[in-house]
Amino acid sequence: MTxxxxxxxxxxxxxxxxxxxxxxxxxxxxxxxxxxxxxxxxAQIAFARSASPYYRAHYRDVxxxxxxxxVLPVTDKRALMHDFDAWVTDPEVRHAxxxxxxxxxxxxxxxxxxxxxxxxTSGTTGQRGIFLIDRRSHAVTSAMMVRMxxxxxxxxxxxxxxxxxxxAMINAMGGHFASAVAATRLTRTGTKRVAVYPVDLxxxxxxxxxxxxxxxxxxxxxxxxxxxATEQEAGRLDLDPxxxxxxxxxxxxxxxxxxxxxxxxxxxxxxxxxxxxxxxYRCAEGWLPVNNDWVIAEPVDADRRPVAPGTQSHTVLLTxxxxxxxxxxxxxxxxxxxxxxxxxxxxxxxxxxxxxxxTADTLMLPTGNGAHVPLPPLLLAVLPERVAGLxxxxxxxxxxxxLRVRVRIKDGAAVEPTWDLLAAELAHLL
Numbered sequence: 330m331t332x333x334x335x336x337x338x339x340x341x342x343x344x345x346x347x348x349x350x351x352x353x354x355x356x357x358x359x360x361x362x363x364x365x366x367x368x369x370x371x372a373q374i375a376f377a378r379s380a381s382p383y384y385r386a387h388y389r390d391v392x393x394x395x396x397x398x399x400v401l402p403v404t405d406k407r408a409l410m411h412d413f414d415a416w417v418t419d420p421e422v423r424h425a426x427x428x429x430x431x432x433x434x435x436x437x438x439x440x441x442x443x444x445x446x447x448x449x450t451s452g453t454t455g456q457r458g459i460f461l462i463d464r465r466s467h468a469v470t471s472a473m474m475v476r477m478x479x480x481x482x483x484x485x486x487x488x489x490x491x492x493x494x495x496x497a498m499i500n501a502m503g504g505h506f507a508s509a510v511a512a513t514r515l516t517r518t519g520t521k522r523v524a525v526y527p528v529d530l531x532x533x534x535x536x537x538x539x540x541x542x543x544x545x546x547x548x549x550x551x552x553x554x555x556x557x558a559t560e561q562e563a564g565r566l567d568l569d570p571x572x573x574x575x576x577x578x579x580x581x582x583x584x585x586x587x588x589x590x591x592x593x594x595x596x597x598x599x600x601x602x603x604x605x606x607x608x609x610y611r612c613a614e615g616w617l618p619v620n621n622d623w624v625i626a627e628p629v630d631a632d633r634r635p636v637a638p639g640t641q642s643h644t645v646l647l648t649x650x651x652x653x654x655x656x657x658x659x660x661x662x663x664x665x666x667x668x669x670x671x672x673x674x675x676x677x678x679x680x681x682x683x684x685x686x687x688t689a690d691t692l693m694l695p696t697g698n699g700a701h702v703p704l705p706p707l708l709l710a711v712l713p714e715r716v717a718g719l720x721x722x723x724x725x726x727x728x729x730x731x732l733r734v735r736v737r738i739k740d741g742a743a744v745e746p747t748w749d750l751l752a753a754e755l756a757h758l759l
Contacts, residue, residue: 347472354622355476359678365622369650371396377656380418383409384656398625398648398659403633405661406450406458417461419445419654427459432717445654448603457713457721460603461654469651473607473620480612480677481597482572489571490545497524497544499535499553528553529708529758536566544570551575551598555584556703558591570594582615600684604657605649609682616669618679623650626680627659628666638670641685692726694759708758716750718742 354362374395377384391400409416413424421442430441431449441447446462462470478487524542526535528550535557539547547570549557554575560566573588575598589596599610600617608624609617619626628642629635636642645666649657669681692704713719721737734755738747 344468344471347468348475351472351476351620351622352479355678362622362678366625366650367396369623370398370625370648373648373650373656373658374401376418376653377658380653381416381656383412383416384658386415398627399635401659403646403659403661405663409655409660410458413459417655422461422654424459427461431459434715450603458603461652462606463652463654466606466649466652469623470607473610473623476620477597477599477610480610480618480675481595486571486595493543493545493571494522495524495542495544496522496546496548497526497539497542499526499528499547499549499557532556532560532702533565536560540567543568546570546572546574547592547594548574548576551584552703554588554596558588561591568592572597574598600682602647602662604660604662605647605652607651608647612673612675612677612681614673614675616673616675616681616683618673618675618677618681621679624648625650626666626682628668628682633661638668641665641667645682692724692732695729704758712751712754715754716747718747719751722751 350365354365374388378388378393379385387402387404388395391402395401410424413427414422419442422445427441427447430436430447436447438446441461444464446467448460448462450458450460482490524538524544526538535553539557547554547557547568554573557566561568570592572595573592575585575588575596585596585598597611599608601608605624607620608626609619612618625646625648627635627646627648628640629644629646631643633644633646642665645662645664647657647660647662649660665685666682667685669683672678673681675681693701694704695701709722709724712722716722718739719736719742720739723735725733725735727733732755734751736748736751738744
C-alpha cells in the first residue's frame with residue numbers, strides 16, 4: 330500500500346458542501362449535530378483500526394462495531410509520539426524523516442511529501458509533538474472558520490472586510506508552529522493583502538508597520554494585542570480594524586473588553602490546539618461552542634471518568650473526527666475545562682465550555698525608568714526550533730531583573746555549543 334489511505338477523501342470542490350453541511354447541522358439543532366458526530370465517529374474508529382497499526386493494537390479489546398467514544402481506551406501525546414510510525418496511516422511517513430524536516434526553518438510552510446502540512450507543538454507539557462494536517466483537515470478547518478465568522482460578524486462587518494481585504498498577523502516566526510506555518514504559507518503566495526510581523530520585532534516597528542498597512546482584520550497573540558491596545562490608547566497606534574482575533578494565550582474577559590474599546594472593534598478568540606485547529610471559538614456570551622459535528626470534547630476527572638456539567642475537569646479528552654493521517658481518538662489534551670450546564674444564551678446548539686488552563690505567563694521586564702517591557706511566552710517557546718541540540722527550555726523570572734534558564738539537551742548533542750547558541754538567541758531576543 331502506498332500513499333495516504335484516505336477512504337473518505339475531501340477535495341477542494343467539496344469545500345462548499347462542508348460549509349452548507351455545517352450550516353444545516355446547527356440549524357437542525359443538537360440532534361442534527363450529534364447525528365453527524367455519531368456517523369463520523371464510527372467511520373473514524375473503523376478507519377483507525379484498518380489503517381493504523383497502533384490503533385489496531387490499542388483497540389484489540391474493543392468490539393469491532395464500536396461507535397461510542399466512551400468504550401475506547403485513552404491515549405496521549407507521549408504514547409503517540411513514542412509509536413509514531415505505527416500511529417500514522419500513511420506508510421510513506423516516517424518519524425525520522427519528519428524530525429529532519431522540522432529541524433530546517435527554511436521548510437516552514439512547505440508540504441511534506443507534497444500533501445501534508447507539518448506543525449509542531451512547543452512542548453510546554455514536557456513532550457514536543459509533530460502533527461500532520463491532511464487535505465481533509467484543511468477542508469473541515471475552512472468550513473468551521475466560516476461558521477465562526479458567521480457567528481462573530483454582521484453582514485455590514487463582512488462587507489467592510491471585503492472592501493478593505495487586509496489581514497495583519499503578529500506571529501512567532503522561525504519555527505514550525507501552526508500559526509507560523511499559516512503565516513508563511515500566506516506570505517509565499519505573494520499577496521499584498523496580508524502583512525506578517527514577527528512577534529520579536531521591536532514594538533515601535535510593529536506600530537509603524539500597522540499604521541501604514543491599516544488592516545481590516547488584526548490577528549495576534551493575546552499578550553501582543555493587549556500591548557498594541559495600550560499603544561492605541563496612547564495615540565501612537567491609529568487603527569480601525571473590523572475584528573481583532575486573539576490566539577495562543579488565555580486572556581481575561583475584562584482585558585478582551587479593553588482591547589475592544591481601544592480599537593472600536595469586535596474582539597474574539599478561539600480555543601484550539603495543533604491536534605485540532607477547529608476545536609471551538611468564543612461566542613458573544615463569552616463561552617466556547619465546541620464544533621461537535623467534527624469534534625468530541627470529554628471533560629474528565631483525574632481517573633479519566635466523566636465529570637458533571639458545571640464541574641471543573643482535571644483534563645479533557647479530545648477526539649478529532651477529520652484527521653485521517655494521524656487519527657486522534659480520546660486524546661488527553663491536558664487542559665482543565667468547565668462544561669455549561671444549560672444551553673448557551675448565544676443560541677448555539679453546540680456544547681459550551683470554558684477553559685481554566687492554558688493561560689500563559691507573560692514576563693514583565695523593567696526598563697529602569699519605571700516602565701516595563703512584556704516578553705510574550707511564545708517568544709520563548711520558539712527557542713527549541715531555533716537552537717540545534719535543544720530539546721526543551723524553561724525560563725523563570727527569579728527576580729525582576731533576573732531570568733533563570735533550564736534546558737534539556739537532545740541525546741547526542743554537545744552541551745557547550747548548544748548553550749552558546751541558546752545564550753546568543755536569548756541575548757538577541759532581549
